[in-house]
Amino acid sequence: MIKFRNPYHIEPPGALREILSHPVNETEAIELVVFQEHRYAFFYWNKWMHKNKSSNPPCLVSLDWHQDLCYPGETEKEWLDELDLTSDADVSIFTWAKLAGNNDGHILCAAYLNLIGDIYVHCRQELGQDTWKDEELIDANGNKHIIKKFKTHQALQDALLNSSETSVFFDIDLDFFSVKNGLSDGSFEFTYLKEEEIRNMLDKDNPLINWIFERIKGFTIATEPKHCGGLLRSNKFLDLISEIYFSPDLFAPKCNWKWKTKY
Template sequence: MNSKNDDALRHLRLAGVVRLGLGGGRGPTDAYVFDPHRLALPAWACALGDAGPPALLVTLDRHLDIVVPERPADMPDRSAGLRALDEHARWRLDVRNYDHILAAMEANLVGDALIIARTRPRGSFAGDTYVDTRGRSHRIVTATTVDRAAEAYLHPGPTDAVCDVLEAASAVLLDVDLDCFTSLSDADPTTVLPWPKAVIREFLLPPDSEPFWDAVLGKAVALTLAREPHHCGGLLASGELFRDVAEVLFRELLRVEPP
């Protein structure tokens, strides 16, 4: 069996993960779409394979998903194979979908992480370096918006590390949680308000962000997109939001036709 067919069969084992080809644009040639964000972990494993250095994760989210897994030492290493990583993500990671990033560091899939997010869940790791249970150090760089990440890339201050982690990376995993493009209602904190397309575009493509995106997309090997409907106002609301985000993310940023 040739490697291309083997890769296709590996992907078919990932229940609930839709793989899309993104040929003809800029950036990654493959995208993986799923609902619970923890399924990003086996998708990253599928994209990276069993060998090679870990990738830099560049993730856009409403939440900083850096809660330490309950038993981090139990996370299989990527050398254990896709099935082991997939089963662990589905059955052992938290159903609240906020510990998959540090779990991916434990698995040696993700090296450093650049996280663009606005909200810190209770129990989130608070440091700027995570040392996994195998003794490897991982830098965690955070920014609240794309324009702040882009500014830190173009004009780094004494403590800005956006440029450092991007330049050090051999490969990038670009990850997007659909709830990045939502806000909670001031009148009712249990109500989720999806952003209109104009606000999505303003967030994703602020002025002077092109050099930052060139640096990210020039090394991106895959895009993962979590739909998380329960964080986006439900199935219907999240479907409409996905359509608007796809127009900006795929057509305007990646320059390919939306799925």
């Protein structure tokens, strides 16, 4: 057994966490976390779910080039059933060492433990003719989780604005901003959304983002530099998100939402 210096304060390696005021609600605070490996989001969804002490987990809204929607197999289900979700040490090690290293299983493993509710993924990855059909997962407690995948921003917006969701974990994998993803198709060639498109998509006054920010309970960002075409490209996208939303910069002293630091 690994002995930790402080077993009550352990997080996945390399993660950076920022405590922010809620972007809309003046009486709440939320956390934003940045990490390279997308599976580390599992740790924080668990942490936030138990902190809020709610039996109804937030839905997940994820922007990602990949779907990251592999179902847990029987061995993974056994591991999940045995996992002590109250132990930061156990969950951190599990997230790092036992979730799929290619970062495609964390979402449905979280759903299996009811750490997230229904799932809404805006992605570019095509996986055959049924790519965009809804799916469902029955979790360890018998709850049904609907899995929805969207090819366009407008389709995601229409679905969420017409839903009854009341709380959200917002998740961005920075490789979402690539269009042709050369690491995924083997060409090693990349093309990207234009900066203006990204700014318009993420603008706080965009109806979808406004809807998310009214309900947000946590914000995760996976940098995934290899899938972005390199570390500098990944950092560029992270810098753009910081510029759009925060002042001073993300992780700078007294960082907060830009529209809250103007006054």
